[in-house]
Amino acid sequence: MLRFASLGSGSSGNCLVAESGATRVLVDCGLNLTETERRLARLDLAPSQISAILVTHEHGDHADCVFTFAASHEVPVYLTYGTLQEMRQSGKILDGVKTTEINSKETFAVGALQIRPFTVPHDAREPVQFVISDGDKRLGVITDIGMPTPYVEQALSGIDALVLECNYDLDMLWAGPYPKWLKSRIAGPLGHLDNRQSERLLGAIDRSRLKHVIAAHLSQQNNRPELARAALARALGCEEAWIGLATQHDGFGWRDLI
Numbered sequence: 001m002l003r004f005a006s007l008g009s010g011s012s013g014n015c016l017v018a019e020s021g022a023t024r025v026l027v028d029c030g031l032n033l034t035e036t037e038r039r040l041a042r043l044d045l046a047p048s049q050i051s052a053i054l055v056t057h058e059h060g061d062h063a064d065c066v067f068t069f070a071a072s073h074e075v076p077v078y079l080t081y082g083t084l085q086e087m088r089q090s091g092k093i094l095d096g097v098k099t100t101e102i103n104s105k106e107t108f109a110v111g112a113l114q115i116r117p118f119t120v121p122h123d124a125r126e127p128v129q130f131v132i133s134d135g136d137k138r139l140g141v142i143t144d145i146g147m148p149t150p151y152v153e154q155a156l157s158g159i160d161a162l163v164l165e166c167n168y169d170l171d172m173l174w175a176g177p178y179p180k181w182l183k184s185r186i187a188g189p190l191g192h193l194d195n196r197q198s199e200r201l202l203g204a205i206d207r208s209r210l211k212h213v214i215a216a217h218l219s220q221q222n223n224r225p226e227l228a229r230a231a232l233a234r235a236l237g238c239e240e241a242w243i244g245l246a247t248q249h250d251g252f253g254w255r256d257l258i
Helices: 033-042 066-073 081-089 150-156 170-175 180-187 195-204 225-236
Strands: 002-008 015-020 023-027 052-054 077-080 099-102 108-110 113-119 128-133 138-142 161-165 212-216 252-257
Touching (some): 002 033, 002 128, 002 138, 023 128, 052 066, 066 077, 077 081, 081 099, 113 150, 128 150, 138 150, 150 195, 161 195, 170 180, 195 225, 212 225, 212 252
Parallel strands (some): 023 052, 077 099, 138 161
Antiparallel strands (some): 002 015, 002 252, 015 023, 108 113, 128 138
16 A cells, blocks of 8 residues: 655645655655654654655755754655755765666666656756656655646656646746745746646546545645645545645645555
């Protein structure tokens, strides 16, 4: 069985856990160490039970605590060459942590889990997202991506669960208080997905096996949960209440894929 949960999702820190049997991986670790440990305990997990950390890219809300957690609990880290180099240059690498450079086009194993990375457009050194499988069920995780691409659609087609960025509502972003340069970055092809882009991406993939869809990485300033849920529900033709929500403070609890 594959199951997954979120410790938190948003601009203040992102961390997701996926589990099959005794194998448990974190996707990113952008919360501080104390908060990461506290939220793992909320899911009845100890840090010693984490098998690895998978890093999508070097931005602080995804990677600031990666090496602190890894060093504190002897957890190996998997990341692309570009992400590793960028984190090294910014002083985020700690000695003694086992790191494995991953090829963004090759599937690799961590215990009972198969991890397929895939490249995405984002303003980072060598960003990836992941599809995680127990050999039967597949979970797609996609946050921090500037726009949908055919490659991303192919990577996500036929998955059983999807955690999907719905970062902003375009009208709210442009009417909001952010400076123009930041608005342009967020809405640009290397920024983030708005609700309508996420709706189009979800509508373009093979959805025949989907059992869970979670809206994630919502901006607290430029989006509202009801807008994100409505957009994804339109793509699926389902009730808005069926769409899950990953919040900054609570993430979401365990979801099972049986």
